[in-house]
Amino acid sequence: MSATKKSHVAALTFPFASHPSVLLHLVQRLAAAAPSVTFSFFNTTVSNQKLFSRIKLHGWDNVKAYDIYDGAPEGYIFSGNPLEPINNFINATPGIFKKGIAEVVDETGLKITCLLTDAFLGFSVDIAEELGVPWVPFWTAGPHSLSAHLSTDAILRTLASAGKAQTVDRTLEFLPGLSAIRASDLPIELLNGNYDQPFPKMLYNMILALPLAKAIVQNCFDALDPIVTNDLRSKLDKVLNIGPLAFPSPKSSSEFEDEFGCSAWLNKHAKASVAYISFGTMLTPPPPELVALTEAIQEKQVPYIWSFRDDPKLPPLKEFFERTSDIGKVVPWTPQLEVLAHSSVGVFVTHCGWSSLMESIACGVPMICRPFFGDQKLNRRVIEDVWQIGVGIKGGVFTKDGMLNALDLVLSKETGNRMRANIAELKQSAEKAVEENGSSSEDFKNLVEIVTSQQDVL
Known part of the structure; x- marks a missing residue:
């Protein structure tokens, strides 16, 4: 089937915890705002089965979910270590996503025009570059943790100079808006500096890739912590706060x-x-x-x-x-x-x-x-x-x-x-923030524009 001039967004998940459901929520909002755009949602088979046992895609004609391989070796038996399936998945990336994208493009005849991914998947910037399309990562956690991750090197240098005795209670007052945060509050993956392991390595590669993104999306709103948000916007090209994503009716x-x-x-x-x-x-x-x-x-x-x-x-x-x-x-x-x-x-x-x-x-x-x-x-x-x-x-x-x-x-x-x-x-x-002209609504409009701006990509 030959390619046509139509926007086609590939959404790539990190298939663990609430990450897939939050990304799917964003995809559904975008699909409602841009009904002419096709959204292909890539997730592992097991994660899709769990996700869609509760969430249905009926009525979302422009969203389709696709299963990808989870990276588990043949004959693999789960030992009970929660990091095992995560490591299996990471070790199989980015190949499993490239394969899935190629198959869907061949099936639909629609070339990918935008890559919307979980921010953890920093390798997506390379896929986007190969495809010649913008990469839009979605940071599913909060601005404080994003700021800490982006400052990994500075944090590790500061803690090393403080000495082990002071490390646990050392606060991050040297980072804007993080003076209340202590070293003991930080994710262990950030602190151990062991980038030989798949998960810490993936997170470190992510912070290197994020400055190359077309925009970074957060489930947050500007007034939640303006100091941290402004600092992030000074370091990254475009930070779009579109939250709260879920709001009660x-x-x-x-x-x-x-x-x-x-x-x-x-x-x-x-x-x-x-x-x-x-x-x-x-x-x-x-x-x-x-x-x-x-x-x-x-x-x-x-x-x-x-x-x-x-x-x-x-x-x-x-x-x-x-x-x-x-x-x-x-x-x-x-x-x-x-x-x-x-x-x-x-x-x-x-x-x-x-x-x-x-x-x-x-x-x-x-x-x-x-x-x-x-x-x-x-x-x-x-x-x-x-x-x-x-x-x-x-x-x-x-x-x-x-x-x-x-x-x-x-x-x-x-x-x-x-x-x-x-x-x-x-x-x-x-x-x-979520009112018609509120900050989150305006940032969401900007996101829709980015996602739909590739109509002429062949």
């Missing part, structure tokens, strides 16, 4: 459709009284922490709705869920944005993933933070010490006393009122 505050009856259950509870608990798509706290969390909830008698992906029949959780069935609801999945937007939800117990953080801000719900890896510790620091819209669990892991204290701070004490006031201000700023 008016119906979210009372009624919404969901298969597990979350809406009906929430409607029975008083304003800001319920704890919503979710640790994302990949995480479950270890059993001792789960016990501590449940003991605190039971003692405090806080109504809760828990998105629990593991087996709820395992002891001691089975007994806890049975004992607290009068105040709690456990489900395998929730429509998170709609749950957070419900007026009865007063606190979000979270792992501090960036997408969850932005949804919490969009809905005005303060957070109790138990971060695990990646940018989550850094996000917790910003939530607690910069924006003051939540509290971290003392000691970094769930204990009964730590959780009781956190619940008391957010739901009962004057501190909680200040958190709610602070997050209400951020929510208002987010609402202004």
Whole structure:
């Protein structure tokens, strides 16, 4: 089939955690804004199966998902190490994407006119150059972590000069807007400097590639942290803040459709009284922490709705869920944005993933933070010490006393009122950003223009 003059955007995913779902959300928004553009969404088979078990592409005639190889060797058996599938995937790139793109171009007759990718995939700049098209990376985390990654070399030099004894508590006051961040908050991949390993090497190659991008997209809004945003814009060609990507609709505050009856259950509870608990798509706290969390909830008698992906029949959780069935609801999945937007939800117990953080801000719900890896510790620091819209669990892991204290701070004490006031201000700023002429709306228009500006590419 011969090529025609039509825009064709290839979207390349990093197929782990929430990365594919966030990129797909952006693709769907772009597809709605540019219905004449074709979007091809490349993701591994397993990740696509998980993603589209919840999200349907019906009605998105200009979006099509394609499976690519995940890099697992023949006969591979997962050992339980979460880095294994990531390393397998990285080792198979960029070849798996080049092969997928070539097959789709041959199938559709439409040459690629723009490459929209997860920012982790820094090698995409080379693919884009080979194709003669713009590369637009999407940074799915927050501006603070992007700033830290871009300053990797400066951070490592500074920490090396400080000596090991001072490294953990060393703050990043030498970076604009990051004075509250400590070395211990940074992702381990940034700190270890071991670029022989696939994942750290991929991230370091990403920071070398980002200055070559046509534009860098963030799920953020300008008013969230202007100092960090302005610093990023001084270092990178075009930073487009288009968030919050997910914003609740008016119906979210009372009624919404969901298969597990979350809406009906929430409607029975008083304003800001319920704890919503979710640790994302990949995480479950270890059993001792789960016990501590449940003991605190039971003692405090806080109504809760828990998105629990593991087996709820395992002891001691089975007994806890049975004992607290009068105040709690456990489900395998929730429509998170709609749950957070419900007026009865007063606190979000979270792992501090960036997408969850932005949804919490969009809905005005303060957070109790138990971060695990990646940018989550850094996000917790910003939530607690910069924006003051939540509290971290003392000691970094769930204990009964730590959780009781956190619940008391957010739901009962004057501190909680200040958190709610602070997050209400951020929510208002987010609402202004996504208004018709708001900063995020204008940046999104710029993104649409970039994506659709290659109509004459052959």
